[in-house]
Amino acid sequence: MILKVLNVGKSFNGLIVLEDVSFELETGTITSLFGENGSGKTTLFHIISGFLPPSRGKIYFKGESIYDKPATEIDKLGIGRTWQFPRVFKNLSVLDNLLLASKKHPGEHVLNYLVNPFKIWQEEKKRKEKAVRISYDVGLSDKLEEAAGRLSFGQQKLLSIGMLLINEAELLLLDEPFAGLNVIMVDAISKLLLQLKEEGKTILMIEHDRKKAKAISDKVLYLTKGIIREDVGVA
Amino acid sequence: MYAQILFNGLVAGLLLALVAVGFNLIFNTTKVFHLAHGAMFVVGPYALLQFIDITSGIGLWAWGGSVLLVVFLAMLIERVVYQPLARKRSGQAISLISSIGVYLFIVNLISLVYGNETKYVDLPLGGSFSLLGITIIPVQLMQLAIALLLIIGVFILMRTKWFLKVRAITSNDTIASVLGINTEKIRLHTMVLGSIMAGIAGCLQLFDIGIDPHRGMSITLGAVAAVIIGGQTSVKGTIAASLVIAFLQTFTEWYISAHWKEGITFLLLIAVILWRTEGIVSFNIRLEER
Numbered sequence: 001m002i003l004k005v006l007n008v009g010k011s012f013n014g015l016i017v018l019e020d021v022s023f024e025l026e027t028g029t030i031t032s033l034f035g036e037n038g039s040g041k042t043t044l045f046h047i048i049s050g051f052l053p054p055s056r057g058k059i060y061f062k063g064e065s066i067y068d069k070p071a072t073e074i075d076k077l078g079i080g081r082t083w084q085f086p087r088v089f090k091n092l093s094v095l096d097n098l099l100l101a102s103k104k105h106p107g108e109h110v111l112n113y114l115v116n117p118f119k120i121w122q123e124e125k126k127r128k129e130k131a132v133r134i135s136y137d138v139g140l141s142d143k144l145e146e147a148a149g150r151l152s153f154g155q156q157k158l159l160s161i162g163m164l165l166i167n168e169a170e171l172l173l174l175d176e177p178f179a180g181l182n183v184i185m186v187d188a189i190s191k192l193l194l195q196l197k198e199e200g201k202t203i204l205m206i207e208h209d210r211k212k213a214k215a216i217s218d219k220v221l222y223l224t225k226g227i228i229r230e231d232v233g234v235a
Numbered sequence: 236m237y238a239q240i241l242f243n244g245l246v247a248g249l250l251l252a253l254v255a256v257g258f259n260l261i262f263n264t265t266k267v268f269h270l271a272h273g274a275m276f277v278v279g280p281y282a283l284l285q286f287i288d289i290t291s292g293i294g295l296w297a298w299g300g301s302v303l304l305v306v307f308l309a310m311l312i313e314r315v316v317y318q319p320l321a322r323k324r325s326g327q328a329i330s331l332i333s334s335i336g337v338y339l340f341i342v343n344l345i346s347l348v349y350g351n352e353t354k355y356v357d358l359p360l361g362g363s364f365s366l367l368g369i370t371i372i373p374v375q376l377m378q379l380a381i382a383l384l385l386i387i388g389v390f391i392l393m394r395t396k397w398f399l400k401v402r403a404i405t406s407n408d409t410i411a412s413v414l415g416i417n418t419e420k421i422r423l424h425t426m427v428l429g430s431i432m433a434g435i436a437g438c439l440q441l442f443d444i445g446i447d448p449h450r451g452m453s454i455t456l457g458a459v460a461a462v463i464i465g466g467q468t469s470v471k472g473t474i475a476a477s478l479v480i481a482f483l484q485t486f487t488e489w490y491i492s493a494h495w496k497e498g499i500t501f502l503l504l505i506a507v508i509l510w511r512t513e514g515i516v517s518f519n520i521r522l523e524e525r
Contacts, residue, residue, distance in 0.1 A: 071413070072415040075414075075415055076415070087407075087409075087410045087413060088410070089402075089403050089406040089407055089410060089411075090406060090407070091402070091405070091406040091468060092399075092402055092403065092406055096399060096402070096403075099396070099399060100399055100400070100403050100411075100414060100416075101414060103415065124396070163414075
């Protein structure tokens, strides 16, 4: 088990959004999270990824409590997320977007260049090679030098998934990965998600297109009135 | 004659580029229209004058003291004025007014302490000499060498991951924070780096035409024009535009009148933004993403 959410609740000024949410995710599986608009799906993502603190409950990632950890720390532990509208740097190239998402560059500190420029150069070269490899995985290898703002909406979604992969996230929280995309793009993302599952990544995705999501999911969670119900073995 | 104008324009252009690149870095990361940059242009030379007095000579201590004072002041402005305003999500108009306030406060303080007359430092570098028909003052060679070194330094910095983070914040500081980039730290870095560049440019002018407390605003306005003409996010565009502006100003000074040089600069600015609102160097992104 990679993620355990136990009796999580969230309310805003007395308005209860999440009543009592409990579920577990197994490593290397795809889980879809369905629910009406305003049912608290994105709030749940905010809580798991550390952008919002829960009002109560417990959350464990690989056995470690992440209940009160900030988003940047949770990100470092291996939980990455995308947003309903892709958050990419539109003025930067696809390659620069991927490089920025990869953490802990020795070249972040300018003084390191003066102390050991050769080592930094080698390290940066390795990271660039990795970014190029990931661009192949997400189907953007021919767009590496293109500004992200030139990509279509679907390609920007692929780029945001690539940005999670370069950061070696183990659990991917994807907010509506199929929304607003044409059939070809939906197929491309479905194929990528199945490939990531084969590689051992765990995926939890919010999706409104139940048919397409169910087709690739191992488990489906329904969030209704702040409570989770689950169906197993839908794929 | 033309060679002389080109040489003078090159030296003036590189000095303007130092101020403009500094303004570019600060503006793009902090989103503050940092007119107090003009104050840093005069703080550097006045601090240098003070440290020359204290250390009885223009050595490393005097230069170091001047740079340290500029760094301290830049950090103070960022921490006490700009960052609190950014945390309160105040708009650009508020930060612009604050910046003008900071500029006036610093310049008035310098006027009060040192007076309004122009100050010079005469370096013992010898008299002018002639080369290929160009009359060269040794101070100009020093200005050329130091400005070039600093600009080369900026180009090296532009190849680092640190600068990629600067570009990320320029593009979208919210996404940068989501990705774990410490935006406040990077803002502080660019504020310090940009101010050092302006301060050193001011010091270089101290050895040539001299400096007075109010000299910073006109060069900062020239720098703003260079940043806009060159394309707001492009350092290379800013340097190229600084050179073009300086050549144009030198030609104007030579053939028309020194009084016209700023007017001509802003005519060029208006012409460029009417032609390309985003400046000469810009990113080609989808219409709906702009």
